[in-house]
Amino acid sequence: MALLAPSILSANFGNLDKDLDMINSSEADWFHIDIMDGVFVPNISFGFPVLEAINKKAKKIKDAHLMIINPDQYFQTFKKLGIDYITIHYEACIHLNRTIQEIKNLNMKAGVALSPHTNTNLLEDIIDDLDLVLVMSVNPGFGGQKFIENTYRKIASCKDLIIRKNSKALIQVDGGVCLENAKKLTDSGADVLVAGSCIFNAKDPLQMIKDLKISTK
Ligand SMILES: O=C(CO)[C@@H](O)[C@H](O)COP(=O)(O)O
Numbered sequence: 001m002a003l004l005a006p007s008i009l010s011a012n013f014g015n016l017d018k019d020l021d022m023i024n025s026s027e028a029d030w031f032h033i034d035i036m037d038g039v040f041v042p043n044i045s046f047g048f049p050v051l052e053a054i055n056k057k058a059k060k061i062k063d064a065h066l067m068i069i070n071p072d073q074y075f076q077t078f079k080k081l082g083i084d085y086i087t088i089h090y091e092a093c094i095h096l097n098r099t100i101q102e103i104k105n106l107n108m109k110a111g112v113a114l115s116p117h118t119n120t121n122l123l124e125d126i127i128d129d130l131d132l133v134l135v136m137s138v139n140p141g142f143g144g145q146k147f148i149e150n151t152y153r154k155i156a157s158c159k160d161l162i163i164r165k166n167s168k169a170l171i172q173v174d175g176g177v178c179l180e181n182a183k184k185l186t187d188s189g190a191d192v193l194v195a196g197s198c199i200f201n202a203k204d205p206l207q208m209i210k211d212l213k214i215s216t217k
């Protein structure tokens with residue numbers, strides 16, 4: 001069964017506590033927290049005051065997906081705010097090896113996200129150091145976008161790389177994940193599914209979380 005990480009970006013920010021409680025009481029495994037700076041992606045999500053509020057409530061693993069340039073300067077603050085996994089974008093980092101070491105020096109798990117145009121082969125010389133590879137199945141920046149079909153092939157090639165290099169990295173997939181593709185994504189090699197609009201737009205989000213989990217069995 002895949003791990004499931006609801007994306008807070010699609011939650012109701014007018015009553016965030018209610019949605020955080022819903023996730024706490026659900027079968028979901030992680031909180032997926034999208035941070036956007038309006039530079040790396042054409043959207044701005046939320047910053048540290050909101051993250052502080054999330055940290056006070058959220059009782060599960062907190063997974064921050066940073067869609068920002070120059071992420072290194074904020075790692076200490078993310079650590080203080082209870083983040084467990086930091087995932088930075090391959091396309092946003094000039095010195096990726098140094099950036100990954102900085103995350104690990106602060107005792108957080110380190111992930112690299114690949115936008116749809118970025119080939120998994122580019123991780124060949126860093127995969128040993130990673131705890132997670134995030135395969136983006138939409139272009140980063142917004143929730144509710146259409147799933148890109150090439151993702152299955154990309155997950156499979158990422159899995160090949162991980163096996164070949166004997167890496168312990170998890171494969172996470174993010175964007176357009178729903179009941180229709182969850183099983184196929186897991187069968188292709190995904191370990192962690194991120195889902196935003198599919199959960200928060202559902203009539204019964206708790207039931208949708210349950211259904212998504214069961215569908216990946
Ligand atoms: O990182 C992102 C978008 O850039 C995601 O985490 C989205 O928030 C997922 O939302 P859905 O595609 O599941 O609605």
Ligand SMILES: [Co+2]
Binds near residue numbers: 007034194
């Ligand atoms: Co995300």
